Amino acid sequence: MSEQSVPVPVTIVQGREVSDFPEFAPEAARGRVLRVTVTGEEVLHRVNRDVPEEMLGGAELARLVDDMFMTMYAAEGVGLAGNQVGVDLRLFVYDCPDDDGVRHVGHVINPVLDERDLEDAVVVENEGCLSVPxxxxxLGRAEHATVRxxxxxxxxxxxxxxxxxxxxLQHETDHTLGRLYIDRLSKRERKRVLKKMNEMASNVMERRQERAKELEAELAG
Structure with missing residues (x-):
């Protein structure tokens, strides 16, 4: 019997397939762990400012992206928007698999979500949020999405x-427009989720602090 080939995991960075990529995006090693905002904080509930053109290519924006990657990993998330670290700017970072096991990593500034194709299926799955700990x-979301x-x-x-x-992609773009996933729920379901959040939040925050220390030590080594 011939030797069976082992499929190589696929990673797509900034929309382009790469042959090799580390466990954590390189930005994280340069970043700091920032505080994650929680639902009810004003910056989460309004449309954020577009990142101005003069910030593009600058050190301030690069540092923010680094910090957001580090914070996302410390919080054990797959995506994080600017307002989730208290910054009134429209951007997000992500390190997220798709249903085929392909890993997608990167960031996007001033994201715009294409309108949903009416023939595209709406899929109902469990959804959570780092700002609803x-x-x-x-929650139903479109099966396919494109962000520019x-x-x-x-x-x-x-x-x-x-x-x-x-x-x-849909969840994080929503964040930049001041909308959390719980805003798409029925009033009854939203109330249930917020009640559960109040019961769980302290344990989640404690775990994040522990994870941040572990990650900082790991990346420093």
Whole structure:
């Protein structure tokens, strides 16, 4: 019997397939762990400012992206938007698999979500949020999504995904427009989720602090 080939995991960075990529995006090693905002904080509930053109290619924006990657990993998330670290700017970072096991990593500045194709399926799955620490709820999202924007240097970025990654793209773009996933729930379900969050939040925050220390030590080594 012939030797069976082992499939090589696929990683797509900034919308382009790469042959090799580390466990954590390189940005994280340069970043700091920032505080994650929680639902109810004003910056989470309004449309954030577009990143101005003069910030593109600059050190301030690059540092923010580094910090957001580090914070996302410390919080054990797959995506994180600027307002989730208290910054009134429209951007997000992500490190998220799709339903086929392909890993997608990168960031996008001033994201715009393409309108949903009316023939595209709406899939109901569990969804959570780092700014709603703890609980999850079932929510319908389009099976496919495309987000367009630029990277931190101003170069065009087009991200297309399906399944879980498509959900991530929709979720994070929502954040930049001041909308959390719980805002898409019925009043009754939203109330249930917030009640559960209040019960779970302290344990989640404690775990994040522990994880941040572990990650800082790991990346420093």
């Amino acid at each position: 703890g609980p999850h709820a079932e 924007g630029v990277d931190k240097d101003g170069d065009e970025v087009v991200l297309t995904g399906s399944g879980y990654f498509a959900r991530c």
